[in-house]
Amino acid sequence: MENHFHxxxxxxxxRTLSDEDIVKIQAVCKEEQFNTNEIVFFEGDMGDRCFIILKGSVEIWKDYNSPERDMLAVYKSGQLFGELALIDQSPRGATIVxxxxxxxxxxTRADFDRVLAGSVTISISIMKSISAMIREQTEHFLDNLRTSKNRLSMAYAQLRKEVEERKQLEAQLLQAQKMESIGTLAGGIAHDFNNILFIxxxxxxxxxxxxxxxxxxxxxxKEVLNAAERAKSLVQQILTFSRQGSQELQPLQIQFIAKEVVKMLKSxxxxxxxIKQNIDTNCGPVMADPSQIHQIIMNISTNAxxxxxxxxxxxxxxLDNININIQSPSEDIHNMIPGPYVRLSISDTGCGMTRELTERIFDPYFTTKTQGKGTGLGLSIVHGIVKSHSGxxxxxxxxxAGTIFYIYIPMLTSSIDLTQKASEKSVPTGKEQILIVDDEQPIAKMLQKMLEPLGYNVEYKTSSMEALLEFEKHPEKFDLVITDLNMPGMTGDELAKALVRIRSDLPVILCTGFSEIITEEKMKAIGIRELIMKPVVKNELARIIRNILESRE
Incomplete structure (x- = not known):
């Protein structure tokens, strides 16, 4: 029995009992043996004895007879179970297998009661052990509860973050789809509007x-022409928005555009x-797209x-000139390439922004405006335009304390005559035969009236099929064909392909107000010499025609 004593x-x-008391407990203990998978007792049975494991192991199960049963623990040598059966006769809380x-x-409870009756010290020690056991289990339970709570809080925070990110992604996707639809619509409107502007x-x-x-x-x-030029720039912005516009960099003095925008804003x-302006009229020229510079100023001014x-x-x-060098870097941007720049600054005395907001304002779809007042794309587009201008x-x-934006565009250092293009008054002429094809008669007729005074013999058709039939009858009659792209029945590029198939040396000019299908590679493969975006002015059209015809000679 010495081993049982230990x-x-x-x-x-x-463990708090004296050796004398342990001997008294040992005297009422009975050694029992159970085989593998045998049940020591079922949960719900009334307790009548407790057990100490001498050798082997048991499993503690909750809801053992239920499909949802759960194994709570495994007890091994030296561990005790069923101890509360010595204190009261409550139902057992688990099944032991x-x-x-x-x-x-x-x-047994009866033997234990007899031992307690003969020893007060055992009763007190047992009560202390029970109290310690309950306290220890309570602390363990509370620790587990706190750990579970922390994990649940972390999981909830992560879930909330993921839900917010998903909402943002869904909103961005919806916005992107909306912008794509609007872009397609804008392109179609631009096409029709360019036809009207052409006339x-x-x-x-x-x-x-x-x-x-x-x-x-x-x-x-002249004012009508100036207004038409502004309308042309606006349509170009629409085409850029719908991804159909091309960037047309040219020598430009920004001060003229800035003054025009100031005048528009004041009205x-x-x-x-x-509105205050401090525009240096002696600012140097830059290589820029006029419509995009106009868009930069308008977008930032609208935000202001x-x-x-x-x-x-x-x-x-x-607007002013500024020279950036290594010794005196810009106070606004510290990684600028040294050299001369034209600096545009737009400031306001509005509500201002925190540092966190200013770090995100160029992000696509980010906006500080209320619902319905902004898409979150304005400053992102501005940022893209500035970068595309190497600015x-x-x-x-x-x-x-308000907000101020600084935009730096590299200044042209070579001498350029900005008035050269405007001073070109001589319009090249010719005597060749030209075929105009456009499904809109006002445009076809207008082109005829525009080119005939220059000496050309002009014939027009409002149907691509009629034009093809006429050309098949007289393939050597025409020296040049100018055709619209978007036409019913047969598009301009299909017509050009058919004409070149009949006569490979025929020069064809494709004219359109909007295109998302024609590329330079496709144009060359078909045999088209030039793509003209409507509206085009008379002098430019005459120059293009003459260059193409003379290149054949």
């Missing part, structure tokens, strides 16, 4: 050439917004207006 001495239920053959020491340009220019400069109507027609913004919309304020648009952009802002 087992009892090490069991936490009896032998994992591997096990030898147990058991103590306005053509007839206004022809009328202006017939009108003496002393006539009071001469200046009126359109409310009186609560004061929204920042001051409620309380009013002052917007200032400034730099930065922003400074503080809450309550």
């Amino acid at each position: 087992f009892l001495k090490n069991a936490y239920f009896f 032998v994992r591997e053959s096990v030898n147990l020491l058991s103590i 306005i340009f053509g007839y206004t220019q022809m009328t202006l050439e017939m009108m003496p400069e002393t006539s009071p109507f001469h200046n009126n027609l 359109s913004l409310p009186a609560s917004i004061k 207006y929204h920042a001051m919309e409620e309380k009013g304020g002052t917007m200032e648009i400034s 730099y952009i930065s922003v400074k802002s503080e809450p309550g």
